[in-house]
Amino acid sequence: MISLESPIWKELSSAGNDADRLLRDLIESRGELREAIGILAEDLSHQLTYYSATAYVLPHLAALCPSLSKRDKVYLIAQMGAAIAAEAVEPLEPDTEAYREFHEGLAGLRREVMPLLTDPEVHTQLRGEGELGTMFSLGALAVVGDRKHAYDLWYLSGSTWEEGPAACECGWDDETISFTEPPKFLKPAQVGQWDGQSLENEAVWLHGLLSLLDDEMIAPVIPLVYGFGVCPKCGRREPYWAWMDRFVEDC
Numbered sequence: 516m517i518s519l520e521s522p523i524w525k526e527l528s529s530a531g532n533d534a535d536r537l538l539r540d541l542i543e544s545r546g547e548l549r550e551a552i553g554i555l556a557e558d559l560s561h562q563l564t565y566y567s568a569t570a571y572v573l574p575h576l577a578a579l580c581p582s583l584s585k586r587d588k589v590y591l592i593a594q595m596g597a598a599i600a601a602e603a604v605e606p607l608e609p610d611t612e613a614y615r616e617f618h619e620g621l622a623g624l625r626r627e628v629m630p631l632l633t634d635p636e637v638h639t640q641l642r643g644e645g646e647l648g649t650m651f652s653l654g655a656l657a658v659v660g661d662r663k664h665a666y667d668l669w670y671l672s673g674s675t676w677e678e679g680p681a682a683c684e685c686g687w688d689d690e691t692i693s694f695t696e697p698p699k700f701l702k703p704a705q706v707g708q709w710d711g712q713s714l715e716n717e718a719v720w721l722h723g724l725l726s727l728l729d730d731e732m733i734a735p736v737i738p739l740v741y742g743f744g745v746c747p748k749c750g751r752r753e754p755y756w757a758w759m760d761r762f763v764e765d766c
Contacts, residue, residue, distance in 0.1 A: 516574035517616060527568035530561035534568035542579055549590055556594035563669055565601035570613040573599070573620020580627040585637055589651050592628055596654025597669050599624075603662035621658065628658045632724065633712045641728050648728035652721060660717045667740070667759055668733065676736045681758035687748035688762055694736050700745045701755065703738035717741075 517523060524535040531537075537558055541551040559569045576595065580588055599621065607614040631637050632655055641648035657665035671679050677695050682688035692701060707716070709723020718741040725734035740759070745752050 516578060516619065517571050517612075519575075523571065523612075524568070527566075527571060529558045529566045529568040530564070531558050534558055534566070534572055538572055538575055542575060548583075548587060552587075552591050552594050556598060559595070559598035560601060563597060563601055563604075563666070565605045566598070567613065569598050569602065570607060570617035570620070574616055574623065575620070577620045577623025577627070580624060585631065585634070586640060588627055588631060589637060589641065590647070592624070592631075592654040592658060593647055593650035594654070596650065596657040596665060599654070600657035600662045600665035600669060603666045624658050628655050629714065631655070632659065632714060632720065635711070638711075638724075638727050643729060649725070649730050649733060652724050652728065652730070652733070655724075656717070656721055659714060660721070663760070664717070664740075664756065667756065667763075670763065671736070671740075676732050679740070679755075679759055680762035681744060681755070682762035682765055683746040683749060683751055683753070683758065684761070685746060685749035685751065687746055688765075690762070694739055697739055698747075700747050701739055702743045702745065704742040706738050706741065 519535055519539055527534065534555065537551070537555040540546060541548075541555055545551070555572070559566050559572065576591065580591065583591065602617060607617055641651060653665055653668055656662075656668070668676075674691075678691045678693050680688070680690045681692050692698065697703070704718060706718050706722045709719050709727075711723070711727070714720050718737060722734055722737040725737065740755050742755055743752055744755050744758050
């Protein structure tokens, strides 16, 4: 963990280029906790962009987390998830200080998040809280699961998870595949029932958690995005994630 007194902070970027000041406000309890978390998270995730300050902030958040209540831990992960997921679009180079800081912080947050995911008390608290439960689920995916999948699901929030893009290697593409009335060439995955404890299968626990929290926006989409598509032009079969990533990369 790099001290806030280090000159490196002057070289790091965030939306407002003041992540160090916002982080200091948070860890020194200046102002209301959740407001401070929200302001810092927005500074690090504006427009789903990855900012270099994120890697250096994460170890500090991991150190702060054990002192927070369960509710505040949930709020922190819900708010910070997008900033963490954005690293998947611009992966850090291994053997760099930024890479080490990012993964040190991620490991610390993972230790805090995994018990929350399987805690019936947390499930009860979040049920019916709407957006907070949804954002916590995506934030937990960014911390515990595949960050690129988390990023892609945030990307799909632009269409409120009602449609998504796709592109095949043959040149076929479609910017607005319906998830509410999916075409026949989109084949949903068979997602099993979650036992509330196992985190081995990402699609199962994510779908199970969202369903448990009464989410009606993303839960119905999970079988589709974790499923496959058969290109209507060339017949090639690929995971939907591959279709989406290809379309976004070509834009």
